[in-house]
Amino acid sequence: MHHVQVKRRMGESDVAEVAELLATVALADGHRPLGEHKWLDLVHGGRTGFAGFVAREGRAGPLLGYAQLSRGHRTWGVEVVVVPEARGPDHCVTPDLLSAAVAEVGRQGGGHVHLWVAKPDDWWDDTAASCGLHRGRELLQMRRPLPFAHEDLGVTVRAFVPGEDEATWLEVNNRAFASHPEQGDWDLDTLLEREAEPWFDPDGFLLHERDGRLAAFCWTKVHEGExxxxxxxxxxxxxxxxxxxxxxxxxxAGLDHLAAxxxxxxxxxxxxxxxxAVSLYRSLGFEVDHLDRAYTGDVASTR
Ligand SMILES: CC(C)(COP(=O)(O)OP(=O)(O)OC[C@H]1O[C@@H](n2cnc3c(N)ncnc32)[C@H](O)[C@@H]1OP(=O)(O)O)[C@@H](O)C(=O)NCCC(=O)NCCS
Structure with a gap:
C-alpha cells in the first residue's frame, strides 16, 4: 500500500530524495524526467503555487513516485514521475499523484492545467481523463547523426555577446515566436536565468545580421553524459x-558548431x-525519436 504526501516546501533531504528518483527513472527510460523549468523551480525552493507530492511504499518506505505542480504565467504545470515497476493501468501510484496535484490546483483557486508526459503509453489517455485532462499539444523530439556534410551556405554568423545582445535578441525572438505559448514572451530575467546556467555557452549561440539588423539566430545547447x-x-x-x-x-551553422x-x-x-519547422527539419534529415504530449484541462476552484 502506498501513501501520498503533499509538500509545499521541499527541504534539502526532500530534494536529494527526488533527485535520486529522477536519476533512477532517467537510467530506466533513457531520458531525463521533469522539464528544465520545473527542475529549476524545485532546486530554487519553489515559487508561489509550488507543491511537491511524494508517493512512497507505506509511510516511510522508498519513493515510488513524485509529482510537481508549478505555477506558470497563465497556466499550472504538472509533471508525474513514477518508477517503472509502479506504472501502467494496473497500478494506482500515477493516478493518485495526479489527482492529488489537480486537487491542489482546485484548493489554490483553480485554472488551466498542463500535464506534460514524455513518451506517453496508451494508458495515459484514461489516467489523464480520470482527472479531467485531455490530449493537447505534442512536442516531437527529432534527431540526426553528425557531422552533416553540406555545401557552403555563404551566411556569416557571430557569437552572442552577453551584456550587449540581450535587448536585440529578445525583440527578434519575441517577434519570431509571437504565437508560441512559451517562447514568445521572454523577458530579460528569463534570458539572464538561462545565461547563468552551467551549460550556457555564447560561442554556441549564433547570430546572423543583415541590413544592420539581427535577422536570424540559432542557439545550441550541449547535453553532457554518456x-x-x-x-x-x-x-x-x-x-x-x-x-x-x-x-x-x-x-x-548550429549543427556545424556542435559537430566541431x-x-x-x-x-x-x-x-x-x-x-x-517540421518540414525544414525533415528536409535536413531529422527523424522523430519520440514525442512528449501535453494533457490539458480547466480545474474549478474548490476554495
Ligand atoms: C521555422 C523557421 C525557423 C524557418 O525559417 P525560414 O528562414 O523561414 O525557412 P527557410 O527559408 O530556410 O526554408 C527552409 C525550409 O523550411 C520549410 N518551410 C519554411 N517556411 C515554411 C512554411 N511557411 N510552410 C511549410 N514549410 C516551410 C520548407 O521545407 C523550406 O524548404 P524549401 O525552401 O525547400 O521549401 C522560421 O519560420 C521561424 O523562425 N519560425 C518561427 C519560430 C519557430 O517556429 N522556430 C522553430 C521552433 S522549433
Whole structure:
C-alpha cells in the first residue's frame, strides 16, 4: 500500500530524495524526467503555487513516485514521475499523484492545467481523463547523426555577446515566436536565468545580421553524459526575413558548431503542428525519436 504526501516546501533531504528518483527513472527510460523549468523551480525552493507530492511504499518506505505542480504565467504545470515497476493501468501510484496535484490546483483557486508526459503509453489517455485532462499539444523530439556534410551556405554568423545582445535578441525572438505559448514572451530575467546556467555557452549561440539588423539566430545547447547530444535549443528567423533560406542556413551553422565540438547526434524539440519547422527539419534529415504530449484541462476552484 502506498501513501501520498503533499509538500509545499521541499527541504534539502526532500530534494536529494527526488533527485535520486529522477536519476533512477532517467537510467530506466533513457531520458531525463521533469522539464528544465520545473527542475529549476524545485532546486530554487519553489515559487508561489509550488507543491511537491511524494508517493512512497507505506509511510516511510522508498519513493515510488513524485509529482510537481508549478505555477506558470497563465497556466499550472504538472509533471508525474513514477518508477517503472509502479506504472501502467494496473497500478494506482500515477493516478493518485495526479489527482492529488489537480486537487491542489482546485484548493489554490483553480485554472488551466498542463500535464506534460514524455513518451506517453496508451494508458495515459484514461489516467489523464480520470482527472479531467485531455490530449493537447505534442512536442516531437527529432534527431540526426553528425557531422552533416553540406555545401557552403555563404551566411556569416557571430557569437552572442552577453551584456550587449540581450535587448536585440529578445525583440527578434519575441517577434519570431509571437504565437508560441512559451517562447514568445521572454523577458530579460528569463534570458539572464538561462545565461547563468552551467551549460550556457555564447560561442554556441549564433547570430546572423543583415541590413544592420539581427535577422536570424540559432542557439545550441550541449547535453553532457554518456551519450552527448547537441540540441538546436532555439532557432528563429525575424518575420521580415523568413522564407529566404535563413532558417535552413542557421540550423546547419548550429549543427556545424556542435559537430566541431565532437558531438555525434543533433537533437531538437518542435511542436507537432509547426508545419514550417517540421518540414525544414525533415528536409535536413531529422527523424522523430519520440514525442512528449501535453494533457490539458480547466480545474474549478474548490476554495
Ligand atoms: C521555422 C523557421 C525557423 C524557418 O525559417 P525560414 O528562414 O523561414 O525557412 P527557410 O527559408 O530556410 O526554408 C527552409 C525550409 O523550411 C520549410 N518551410 C519554411 N517556411 C515554411 C512554411 N511557411 N510552410 C511549410 N514549410 C516551410 C520548407 O521545407 C523550406 O524548404 P524549401 O525552401 O525547400 O521549401 C522560421 O519560420 C521561424 O523562425 N519560425 C518561427 C519560430 C519557430 O517556429 N522556430 C522553430 C521552433 S522549433
Amino acid at each position: 551519450h552527448r547530444l547537441g540540441e538546436i535549443y532555439v532557432i528563429g528567423v525575424d518575420p521580415d526575413f523568413q522564407g529566404l533560406g535563413l532558417g535552413r542556413a542557421l540550423v546547419l 565540438a565532437g558531438i555525434g547526434t543533433g537533437m531538437l524539440y518542435v511542436d507537432g503542428d509547426n508545419a514550417a
